[in-house]
Amino acid sequence: MAAPAAADEERLSAEFDAVIARQERIEPRDWMPEGYRTTLIRQIAQHAHSEIIGMQPEGAWISRAPSLRRKAVLLAKVQDEAGHGLYLYSAAETLGVDRAELTRRLLTGAQKYSSIFNYPALSYTDVGTIGWLVDGAAICNQVPLCRSSYGPYSRAMIRICKEESFHQRQGYELLATMMRGTDEQRALVQESVDRWWWPSLMMFGPPDADSPNTAQSMHWGIKRHTNDELRQRFVDMSVPQADALGVRLPDPELTWNPDRGHYDFGEPDWAEFTRVVKGDGPCNAERIAHRRRAHEDGAWVREAAAAFAARGAQQQAPAGSGAAHGGH
16 A cells, blocks of 8 residues: 555544544554554564463463363363464454564564563462462453554453453462362462562563653553553452462562552562563573474464465366356
């Protein structure tokens, strides 16, 4: 498509701003500023990568789940995460980027995924903690995205959030069951929560003062809340749940502040966050190596699908021509 003339672009830009101001949706066929498109591609792709890479920590425990019921629940959850990744890659493709290119950017480190998935799941208890804390943080992050200004993204998030909510509940139910068990099981839950609490707080990204993209994303309606607002919401939601479970959150500064009407909490280790985002987390190399191996092992599937589609197109062509001739 040819680039619009300057006057046309000015008119299109005004129309775009008016749609954003009315809280309506931008659709793939609509004109959009290039910065809006590239910001969306980066955010949706990072979200899709996180869903796909996020299958690894819990996927490793499917064969070791303690009962058929627990195995079925975990298997269904990991399948859900794969589906979320596919929805989101499809949403990104409506912006004109190829899925193979997004995979290439992930494998070369040009695009990131959530830092939380670079931490190991050391015990089956972690399956419960990931469900409660990690999926709980994801819900805080993602529910506002159901009102994102880009139509395909906001619609994909509606179903994803419903499933993430179920994941959070299944994780909480697993931990609650263990807390009703033996002293050893309760100790396992506490140890797991101690390891996952701070990385979960880091899922919301750096503090607002260090997040240069947040203001523009909120102006465009891509994001609805800042990182710090969402982090506060997560803490306020998690503290009473921890009390109900009977676990202690590992933060000595965690106290209710009646003046603010929120919990005060300590500062995550942002130096650790930066190290993990830059590739120096406990499992960064392992996660990408596993993803690269799965991509290479699946090459024959992609080739077979392409060959099948090409053969179908060839078979369709004569039939279509014949129908056209018959019409004459």
